[in-house]
Amino acid sequence: MAARSCSAWWSAASALSSESRPPPRLPNTFAHGFARVDSGGAWLCSWGRVRRIWADATVHVVNGQFAGRSLTYTVERDDGEKVVVTSALNRVEDFHHRLQEKTTARLLVGALLDLREGRPVNFGPIRATPDGLQVGAETHPWPTEGPAVLHEGIMRLPRVGRSPTVALASEVANLVVLLELP
Numbered sequence: 001m002a003a004r005s006c007s008a009w010w011s012a013a014s015a016l017s018s019e020s021r022p023p024p025r026l027p028n029t030f031a032h033g034f035a036r037v038d039s040g041g042a043w044l045c046s047w048g049r050v051r052r053i054w055a056d057a058t059v060h061v062v063n064g065q066f067a068g069r070s071l072t073y074t075v076e077r078d079d080g081e082k083v084v085v086t087s088a089l090n091r092v093e094d095f096h097h098r099l100q101e102k103t104t105a106r107l108l109v110g111a112l113l114d115l116r117e118g119r120p121v122n123f124g125p126i127r128a129t130p131d132g133l134q135v136g137a138e139t140h141p142w143p144t145e146g147p148a149v150l151h152e153g154i155m156r157l158p159r160v161g162r163s164p165t166v167a168l169a170s171e172v173a174n175l176v177v178l179l180e181l182p
Helices: 002-020 092-116 175-180
Strands: 028-030 033-038 041-046 050-062 065-077 082-086 126-129 132-135 138-141 149-151 154-159 162-168
Touching (some): 050 092, 092 126
Antiparallel strands (some): 033 041, 065 082
């Protein structure tokens, strides 16, 4: 009888503990960087080591009705290691805001220096060169033929007399930096 009541107690305690677990938290942010801790261990990154950031938003529709959205941010360090932070974590938008706040100015200055010294800057499907923005085989000379337009996850680069060149925003690394280029 003791074994049965012990196992019943253990089952009840396990069920309660799994139901009362708080949802995953935001990565821990600090003055000089952030840490993502999960069952696999800790992934540490100082703000100065962030090399590239990708952002993706997925809208969920059920029976024609908006049912929510999922956010995914991928951060790449200067050694090529990546971590993915999703909206399964609490306040992921706050993390993304802090990430942009701590890295955008440095990444923009680096991109501008590379361009000034004649080196291209790779943003994924778009590459900035001293001559302009390259998308595939096409180059949009500086200044571009108009500002880039970002709408519903699609980035459009206007072209005079032709349809715009398009790229998926979620595939563009450091999109905020790219949009700030002159």
